[in-house]
Amino acid sequence: MNVTHVIYALIVIFGLLLMKSLLSKCQTLRALYKSMEQVPSAFPKSHILFGNVHQHPGLNAEGLKWYLRLAHTWKDAVGVKVWAGPFQAIVAIFNHLSIRDILNTDTTEKPMIIPGYEIVVPWIGHGLLTSNGPKWFRNRRLLTPAFHFGVLKPYVKIYNEVATILSTNLNRNCDTGKSFDVTELIGLATLDSLLRCLVSYEDDAIQQTKGIHPYVYALEELGRLSIKRAFNIFHYSDTIYNLSSDGRLFRKYCDYVHQFAEDLIKQRRDAQMLEASTEGESTKKHLDFLDIMLSARDDDSNGLSDEEIRHQVDTFLFAGHDTTTSAVCWTLHSLAGNQVWQDKVREEVSNILASTGSDEITWEDVGKLTTLSLVVKEVLRMHTPAVAISRIVKEKMMVNGVEILPDTLLDLRLYTLHHNKKTWGDDAMEFKPERFLTKEVQQLDPFAYVPFSAGSRNCIGKNFALNELKVITARLIHKFRFEIDEDNQPIYKPEIVMSCKGACDSMRCSCKKQDLICGSSCKCRKGVCENCPTHQHDDVDESDNEFEPVDDTITPNVEDQEENELPENPLPDNWMNQLVKVDAII
Numbered sequence: 001m002n003v004t005h006v007i008y009a010l011i012v013i014f015g016l017l018l019m020k021s022l023l024s025k026c027q028t029l030r031a032l033y034k035s036m037e038q039v040p041s042a043f044p045k046s047h048i049l050f051g052n053v054h055q056h057p058g059l060n061a062e063g064l065k066w067y068l069r070l071a072h073t074w075k076d077a078v079g080v081k082v083w084a085g086p087f088q089a090i091v092a093i094f095n096h097l098s099i100r101d102i103l104n105t106d107t108t109e110k111p112m113i114i115p116g117y118e119i120v121v122p123w124i125g126h127g128l129l130t131s132n133g134p135k136w137f138r139n140r141r142l143l144t145p146a147f148h149f150g151v152l153k154p155y156v157k158i159y160n161e162v163a164t165i166l167s168t169n170l171n172r173n174c175d176t177g178k179s180f181d182v183t184e185l186i187g188l189a190t191l192d193s194l195l196r197c198l199v200s201y202e203d204d205a206i207q208q209t210k211g212i213h214p215y216v217y218a219l220e221e222l223g224r225l226s227i228k229r230a231f232n233i234f235h236y237s238d239t240i241y242n243l244s245s246d247g248r249l250f251r252k253y254c255d256y257v258h259q260f261a262e263d264l265i266k267q268r269r270d271a272q273m274l275e276a277s278t279e280g281e282s283t284k285k286h287l288d289f290l291d292i293m294l295s296a297r298d299d300d301s302n303g304l305s306d307e308e309i310r311h312q313v314d315t316f317l318f319a320g321h322d323t324t325t326s327a328v329c330w331t332l333h334s335l336a337g338n339q340v341w342q343d344k345v346r347e348e349v350s351n352i353l354a355s356t357g358s359d360e361i362t363w364e365d366v367g368k369l370t371t372l373s374l375v376v377k378e379v380l381r382m383h384t385p386a387v388a389i390s391r392i393v394k395e396k397m398m399v400n401g402v403e404i405l406p407d408t409l410l411d412l413r414l415y416t417l418h419h420n421k422k423t424w425g426d427d428a429m430e431f432k433p434e435r436f437l438t439k440e441v442q443q444l445d446p447f448a449y450v451p452f453s454a455g456s457r458n459c460i461g462k463n464f465a466l467n468e469l470k471v472i473t474a475r476l477i478h479k480f481r482f483e484i485d486e487d488n489q490p491i492y493k494p495e496i497v498m499s500c501k502g503a504c505d506s507m508r509c510s511c512k513k514q515d516l517i518c519g520s521s522c523k524c525r526k527g528v529c530e531n532c533p534t535h536q537h538d539d540v541d542e543s544d545n546e547f548e549p550v551d552d553t554i555t556p557n558v559e560d561q562e563e564n565e566l567p568e569n570p571l572p573d574n575w576m577n578q579l580v581k582v583d584a585i586i
């Protein structure tokens with residue numbers, strides 16, 4: 001046998017292996033297409049190359065309505081299928097029975113692909129949110145003590161400190177006499193609180209809006225660039241993305257936030273070593289997340305490396321920031337649109353604070369905020385901050401009676417689940433906190449209401465978030481009155497979280513004349529605020545309105561609707577108006 005024979009033999013073997021792999025791929029695909037026949041389709045036709053990607057209405061208000069229409073039509077189905085290209089089957093799920101089967105099993109995991117969770121991995125690494133299997137399991141066990149009630153308790157003081165600075169900033173903006181967007185201030189406050197609680201980082205510059213802190217700026221840019229990448233299929237390849245200007249910018253901001261976290265970790269290690277060597281007392285006010293991570297040990301007495309700790313710090317800032325900001329903003333927005341509930345919450349807070357004679361909400365007080373709790377539950381249902389989460393099937397599994405094959409992507413539409421009329425009734429689109437007192441809702445399947453997800457991969461920061469949300473809202477409602485601004489409507493942005501542009505903006509006096517009032521009891525209806533007599537009302541100058549009016553992103557695209565033969569819109573025409581307008585006073 002000479003060299004030529006060997007080459008021929010290798011070519012034949014290689015060809016056979018290739019054929020075998022192609023055959024097996026074809027069989028898998030055939031099985032996938034067959035299994036998907038049991039799932040109704042979101043679109044009547046799918047493109048041979050793009051699947052349905054080009055038909056999707058996008059991450060906007062129209063997209064939300066589109067999923068609601070599908071949920072209304074396919075009430076009892078496992079979900080509906082969408083093809084991302086010819087090979088990737090996605091099942092959009094909005095039925096609690098399907099959600100229960102998916103979140104209750106270990107045959108699914110986080111999809112580490114682009115545009116899935118993989119997009120944020122260069123930024124947050126393989127922390128708790130973006131890891132699977134034994135790595136996730138070990139880290140979850142090591143990090144769970146960081147959210148123990150004993151650790152969370154002292155954080156309530158920090159939420160109060162943050163709320164005080166936030167109130168001062170709101171008042172300062174009120175002094176300008178112009179409408180302004182409070183979303184940004186709330187975002188800075190929730191970031192400030194995360195940095196203080198988790199890594200004991202205190203810097204007054206964080207809550208300053210002017211001359212924005214470089215860390216705040218870097219986080220904002222990273223969020224913006226991640227979304228941008230998700231919508232550019234040419235940037236799905238790491239090589240191409242890294243060479244692009246966006247990719248280089250993304251890398252630059254990643255390097256900055258990584259360095260920021262590394263410096264904090266190093267400083268803490270140095271401080272701990274100094275304390276140990278001098279037997280000195282710690283000057284820290286509370287045990288933080290970093291302390292717990294630095295001392296955490298697994299069963300083999302191994303701790304977390306500095307790189308692992310950095311991944312977790314970045315993960316917690318990522319997972320805990322926009323979500324909480326969204327929840328606070330939508331709570332204020334909902335109360336602005338429901339003065340009766342706003343007054344009930346204010347009365348509850350006032351009674352609690354009057355009984356303690358303090359301005360601060362204590363740990364014990366948080367449990368007494370029962371009216372606010374109802375409001376918060378309803379807000380998390382109506383404006384679900386984590387609009388959707390996803391999983392990939394690892395092993396063949398049954399979902400709501402349908403067999404789903406490996407590699408199918410499951411798109412759990414939590415917002416849609418929370419508005420499913422079959423579960424929540426015909427008033428599902430209405431803000432009714434009292435629904436959580438009814439027997440029907442109390443007896444619902446626990447998987448029908450999952451703003452923090454459920455099962456082993458539920459939100460580890462749930463109690464942290466709820467406490468913070470309640471303290472900040474209580475403090476603001478005690479001091480300010482929020483009202484709907486008829487002129488400015490925020491625009492729904494259901495991206496990584498349910499954010500909005502301009503929600504909760506425009507702090508105004510109830511006289512609706514662009515004057516802004518400080519204090520807690522503005523009765524101004526005439527022209528001069530009795531609390532701030534220096535603030536005379538000016539005529540409203542429309543050019544002062546910096547907020548975008550509702551644009552066509554929320555107008556149903558009739559053309560697409562006809563082409564896709566979508567079912568009739570089950571929502572009232574003005575449903576968006578009911579959700580998005582906001583204004584506030586004093």
Ligand code: HEM
Pocket residue numbers: 128129130140315316319320321323324327384385386389390450451452453456457458459460461462464465466
């Ligand atoms: C209102 C605020 C919040 C909401 C609605 C929320 C919601 C969620 C949801 C739905 C998940 C599941 C994600 C998935 O399956 O992909 C999740 C996971 C997670 N959340 Fe939150 N979250 C909030 C606040 C926070 C806060 C404040 C922190 C940290 C301080 C945090 C840290 C995490 C982490 C680390 C995970 C991953 C857990 C794991 O996979 O083991 N979240 N969150």
